[in-house]
Amino acid sequence: MKIRFNENKDVVETIQKGLKARGGYCPCRREMTEDNKCMCKEFREQIKDPDFEGYCHCMLYYKEK
Numbered sequence: 001m002k003i004r005f006n007e008n009k010d011v012v013e014t015i016q017k018g019l020k021a022r023g024g025y026c027p028c029r030r031e032m033t034e035d036n037k038c039m040c041k042e043f044r045e046q047i048k049d050p051d052f053e054g055y056c057h058c059m060l061y062y063k064e065k
Helices: 009-021 041-048
Strands: 002-005 061-064
Touching: 041 061
Parallel strands: none
Antiparallel strands: 002 061
C-alpha cells in the first residue's frame, strides 16, 4: 500500500492553498469538524480497506494497493 499526492500538480496546489486558508480543514466540505480535518475520516477509513484503491474526496491523495 502506498499513499501519494495526485499527479496533477495544479490540483495539489489548489487543494493545499484551500487547506491553508481553512486551517487544515478540507476545502471541499462545508463543515469544519474533526472528521473533515485533512486527512479526513472518510479517507482514513478507506486507507484501512485493503480492497480500496483511489482518490480521497478532494482528490489530493491517492491510495495504491
